[in-house]
Amino acid sequence: MTAPAINSGAQRAGRYVSAFASSDEASPEIWGSVATACVAALGDLPERANLGFVYVTAALADDLGSIVTFLRERTGVADWTGTVGLGVMASGREFYDRPALSVLVAALPEDSYRPFAPVVSDLDDFSRDHDAWVAQHRPILGVVHGDPRNPQIIEVIEAVSQATAAFLVGGLTASESPDFPQVCGTLTEGGLSGVLFSSEQLAVAGLSQGCTPIGAVHEVTAATGQGVVKTLDGRPALTVLREDVGELLSRDLSRIGGYIFAALPIAGSDTGDYTVRNLVGMDMEREWLQVGAELAPGDRVGFCRRDHASARGDLKRMLEGLRERAGSAPRAGLYYSCVARGRHLFGPHSEELQLIRETFGDIPLTGFFANGEISNNRLYGYTGVLTLLL
Numbered sequence: 568m569t570a571p572a573i574n575s576g577a578q579r580a581g582r583y584v585s586a587f588a589s590s591d592e593a594s595p596e597i598w599g600s601v602a603t604a605c606v607a608a609l610g611d612l613p614e615r616a617n618l619g620f621v622y623v624t625a626a627l628a629d630d631l632g633s634i635v636t637f638l639r640e641r642t643g644v645a646d647w648t649g650t651v652g653l654g655v656m657a658s659g660r661e662f663y664d665r666p667a668l669s670v671l672v673a674a675l676p677e678d679s680y681r682p683f684a685p686v687v688s689d690l691d692d693f694s695r696d697h698d699a700w701v702a703q704h705r706p707i708l709g710v711v712h713g714d715p716r717n718p719q720i721i722e723v724i725e726a727v728s729q730a731t732a733a734f735l736v737g738g739l740t741a742s743e744s745p746d747f748p749q750v751c752g753t754l755t756e757g758g759l760s761g762v763l764f765s766s767e768q769l770a771v772a773g774l775s776q777g778c779t780p781i782g783a784v785h786e787v788t789a790a791t792g793q794g795v796v797k798t799l800d801g802r803p804a805l806t807v808l809r810e811d812v813g814e815l816l817s818r819d820l821s822r823i824g825g826y827i828f829a830a831l832p833i834a835g836s837d838t839g840d841y842t843v844r845n846l847v848g849m850d851m852e853r854e855w856l857q858v859g860a861e862l863a864p865g866d867r868v869g870f871c872r873r874d875h876a877s878a879r880g881d882l883k884r885m886l887e888g889l890r891e892r893a894g895s896a897p898r899a900g901l902y903y904s905c906v907a908r909g910r911h912l913f914g915p916h917s918e919e920l921q922l923i924r925e926t927f928g929d930i931p932l933t934g935f936f937a938n939g940e941i942s943n944n945r946l947y948g949y950t951g952v953l954t955l956l957l
Contacts, residue, residue, distance in 0.1 A: 571600055577608040578658050578931040582616075582674040583899035583956065584609055585931035587657035589624075589667035597666045598630035599637070605668050606641045613674035616642070618762065620710070620901065621649035621750055622656075622935040625743040626666040632754045634668065644672055646682055648762050649750040650712040652935025653741040653906045659924035661909055661917040661936075671899060671933040673956075679765045681706070684751050685714070685758030686723050690730055697763070701731050704765035708772075708954070710901060711737035711761030712749045713946075715938040721946050723759045728944035733763055735944060736772050736954045738903035738937025769957040771892045774942045775885040777878045777908055777949035778843050778871035780830050782811030787866045794847065794858040799868070803854035811870045820849060829858045830871040833945070843871060843949045873949060878912050882919065882951060886926040889955060897927055897955035902934035904951040909936050923953065 575588040588605035590597050621638060623631055628651045635647050649670075654663040662669070681700050686693050709731060713720045720739070728735050740747040740756075751760040764770070785807055789797035799807040808827075809817035816823055823846070830841040848857035862868060904919060913919040923932070940947045 571597060573600055573604040575604040575608040576657065577610065578929050580898045580931055582613045583671065583931040584612060585657060585669070585671040585899065585933050587655070587660065587662070587667065587669045589662045589665055591665055593626055593666055598627050598634055601627070601666050601668050602634050602637045605670060606638065609642065609670070609672060612642060612644070612672055616644050616672050616674040617646060618673045618675055618680055619644045619647045620671040620933050621647050622669050622933060623651055624655050624662060624665065624667045625651060625653055627668065628742050628744045628746065628748065631748050631750065635750055635754070638670065642672065647750050648682060648710065648712070648760070650740045650935065651742045651748060652937055653743070654909055654936040656902055656920055656932065656934040658929050658932045659917060659921045661920050663910060669933045671901070671931055673899070676767055679767045681763045682751055683760060683763065685749065685755050685760040686727055687717065687758035688719055688723065690726055693727070694730065701763070706731050706733040706763040707766050708764040708768060708770050709733040709735045709761055711735050711759050711941055713737070713739045713759045713941065714747050714749070714757050715739040716747060717758055720759065724941055724946055725944045727759055731763060734772060735941050736901065736903065736952050737761060737941045738935065739939040741906050741936060741938040770954055771889055771957065772942065772952065772954040773885040773889045774947065775882045775951040776843070777905060777912060777951070778828055778830065778873045779877035780841070780869055780871045782870055784832055784867050784869040787862050787864055787868060790862050790864055794860055794862060796856045796858060796862055796868070804856040805849060805851070805854035808856060808870060826872055826874070828871050828873060828949070829860070830869040831860060832867050832869065842945060842947055873912070875912055878908065882922055885953065886922065889953060890926055893955050893957060895957070897930055897957055899956040900927065900930055900932040901954045902932060902951065903937050903940050904934070905940055905949045906936045906938060907949055908951060919951065927955070
């Protein structure tokens with residue numbers, strides 16, 4: 568039997584090194600070959616390397632525990648955090664539908680970071696274990712992974728952000744198996760886990776929307792619960808939707824699926840920020856619209872479209888803004904993008920990741936395609952969240 572062909576590579580910059588490995592062959596023991604190739608690509612680690620990020624594709628979800636044990640033993644890096652995505656990333660590369668592994672290893676000052684196990688509902692355990700460290704180190708950044716099956720995950724994200732005053736970045740696990748594993752010391756699931764970084768870690772973060780607003784922002788004037796909107800600005804919701812999407816699409820609203828979405832403005836945002844939610848149903852007779860979010864009279868909602876040109880333009884805007892804010896070449900990057908972006912929005916040739924590499928060079932980078940993206944204290948959809956470590 569011939570050995571499986573493994574594709575691997577690495578990037579280095581100072582105290583950071585990233586590596587990836589993938590195989591076109593899916594077999595029960597392929598994880599060992601992929602993990603071995605990834606460690607070989609890492610090569611000599613920075614002195615006192617102590618923290619690793621690890622992301623695997625869905626094809627390796629069941630082997631994530633074995634992979635983490637292998638990485639810990641072979642590298643000597645004790646602390647690992649990560650999860651599963653429908654795809655994983657490296658510098659300029661995207662990997663889907665195959666066994667693939669992407670890691671980033673860092674050598675950080677002692678006690679400058681703090682891993683935390685999942686917060687499932689309340690903060691009692693988190694506060695007991697981490698309040699003293701938070702008070703002493705005043706974290707500015709948290710890299711987190713969440714379980715999309717947890718109905719309270721939005722509230723948990725907000726609570727952890729408020730309790731730590733840290734800017735959170737990350738994403739929700741995207742798994743095709745019954746398990747949604749996260750890595751935090753050992754495998755875990757169910758809530759929000761990750762690692763906090765003290766003020767010693769300099770970083771800048773940006774968010775790119777995959778959609779462009781269309782029409783005006785409207786007021787919900789009648790709703791029935793469960794996201795059902797009866798009227799906007801006192802008029803039937805579907806009448807307003809038809810006007811905003813234009814004459815061509817309004818002739819057959821069944822064509823807007825995957826193209827037109829609800830845009831919920833974020834109160835107090837000075838940048839026009841919004842979260843995107845799906846349009847999940849229409850009552851053509853009563854002209855009601857169902858949105859994938861709870862809305863009540865007085866709430867604000869608009870509509871937006873998703874297409875390659877607008878997503879590419881907004882990504883380039885975000886990258887240029889980050890380059891100006893970074894002030895110098897970043898040392899490493901973490902990127903979390905929606906499963907509906909990547910190949911589905913930018914095409915099959917890793918254009919999304921190549922745009923990042925064209926802007927910042929071949930820096931160490933890892934990340935995954937997520938079931939929802941986290942930026943600051945909010946859960947987004949159809950977005951890309953890039954964090955540059957300086």
